Amino acid sequence: MQHGLDKAAKVVDEKTKGKYSDKIQTGTGKAKNAMDRLAHKDDGTGGGTTTPPSSPPPAS
Incomplete structure (x- = not known):
């Protein structure tokens, strides 16, 4: 799929004659x-690096 993005970007860049390359x-x-x-x-x-929630304190 990323190859498709590159191909589409190249076509758009050529159509706009490099005006919007960046x-x-x-x-x-x-x-x-x-x-x-x-x-x-x-x-x-x-x-992401998420930590699991801490356990609630034991009931007294």
Whole structure:
């Protein structure tokens, strides 16, 4: 899928004659990062490091 993003970015960059190259690269990078995060979320590895909530104190 990331190859498709690169291909689309190249086409848009060519159509705009390089006028928005920096914005296209930034957007493509963000899209790739989002796709990576979603892929890791789906395979159970997750991207974040969350700690489980602590147990409540025992009742007296």
